[in-house]
Amino acid sequence: MVDVHCHLFPGIDDGPLALKQAIALAQRAVAAGIETAIVTPHILPNRYDNTLAGIRDAAASFRDELLARDIALEIGYAAEVRIGPEIMALAEAQTLPLLGTIEGYGIVLLEFPDSHILPGSDKLAAWLLERNIRPLIAHPERNKEVMRDVESIARFVQMGCWLQLTAGSVSGVFGPRCRERSRELLERGWVHLIASDAHDMPARQPELEPGRVAAEEIVGEAESWRLVRERPGAIAATNYAFQ
Numbered sequence: 518m519v520d521v522h523c524h525l526f527p528g529i530d531d532g533p534l535a536l537k538q539a540i541a542l543a544q545r546a547v548a549a550g551i552e553t554a555i556v557t558p559h560i561l562p563n564r565y566d567n568t569l570a571g572i573r574d575a576a577a578s579f580r581d582e583l584l585a586r587d588i589a590l591e592i593g594y595a596a597e598v599r600i601g602p603e604i605m606a607l608a609e610a611q612t613l614p615l616l617g618t619i620e621g622y623g624i625v626l627l628e629f630p631d632s633h634i635l636p637g638s639d640k641l642a643a644w645l646l647e648r649n650i651r652p653l654i655a656h657p658e659r660n661k662e663v664m665r666d667v668e669s670i671a672r673f674v675q676m677g678c679w680l681q682l683t684a685g686s687v688s689g690v691f692g693p694r695c696r697e698r699s700r701e702l703l704e705r706g707w708v709h710l711i712a713s714d715a716h717d718m719p720a721r722q723p724e725l726e727p728g729r730v731a732a733e734e735i736v737g738e739a740e741s742w743r744l745v746r747e748r749p750g751a752i753a754a755t756n757y758a759f760q
């Protein structure tokens with residue numbers, strides 16, 4: 518399986534604090550059947566001021582650490598980018614981190630605040646789509662506005678954004694409400710990918726299989742594999758790390 522949203526680099530965001538925990542997460546990912554991880558540190562101005570260049574360096578040194586320990590996890594890199602006007606400057610400077618490219622569109626992992634959908638979010642999404650950058654909206658099932666009304670995300674899907682569910686939401690780790698919203702999004706056929714959003718152990722682990730199994734009940738086995746293997750695999754194949 519291929520995980521397109523996880524926080525594995527030490528000390529760069531709210532993922533693992535130190536290398537020891539980061540290595541443990543990578544080992545856990547391998548044990549859970551994940552072959553490739555695109556690591557997506559937060560870019561959140563004034564809190565996590567990560568850049569594409571800094572993330573590239575973090576990826577290179579983490580890959581060396583994994584090689585030295587014989588841990589067979591392929592490492593790609595991008596970012597989980599918080600929605601905000603600075604995204605436009607990054608896109609214009611070609612430094613907006615992308616997961617990869619599929620169907621002619623670069624894919625940016627876009628994070629909304631948990632509390633609500635900011636006014637103007639649809640305009641920014643449309644601006645990106647016009648430039649052949651497709652927002653992949655991270656865990657909409659955990660957004661309070663979507664939790665109240667799943668239809669509040671509909672306009673984003675209709676304009677061409679993709680949605681990424683967190684595996685633990687689908688399997689019920691984050692409670693019945695998150696699970697229910699995940700199911701509703703899957704039933705509508707609005708979900709393109711499932712990812713782990715792993716941060717630390719044991720609360721948020723790099724695991725996809727429990728989420729895939731839960732999704733299989735709703736979308737069938739073939740589509741459940743497309744969510745965790747085929748589609749993320751096609752994106753990862755074009756990630757910076759594998760060019």
Ligand SMILES: [Fe+2]
Nearest residue numbers: 522524597714
């Ligand atoms: Fe995340």
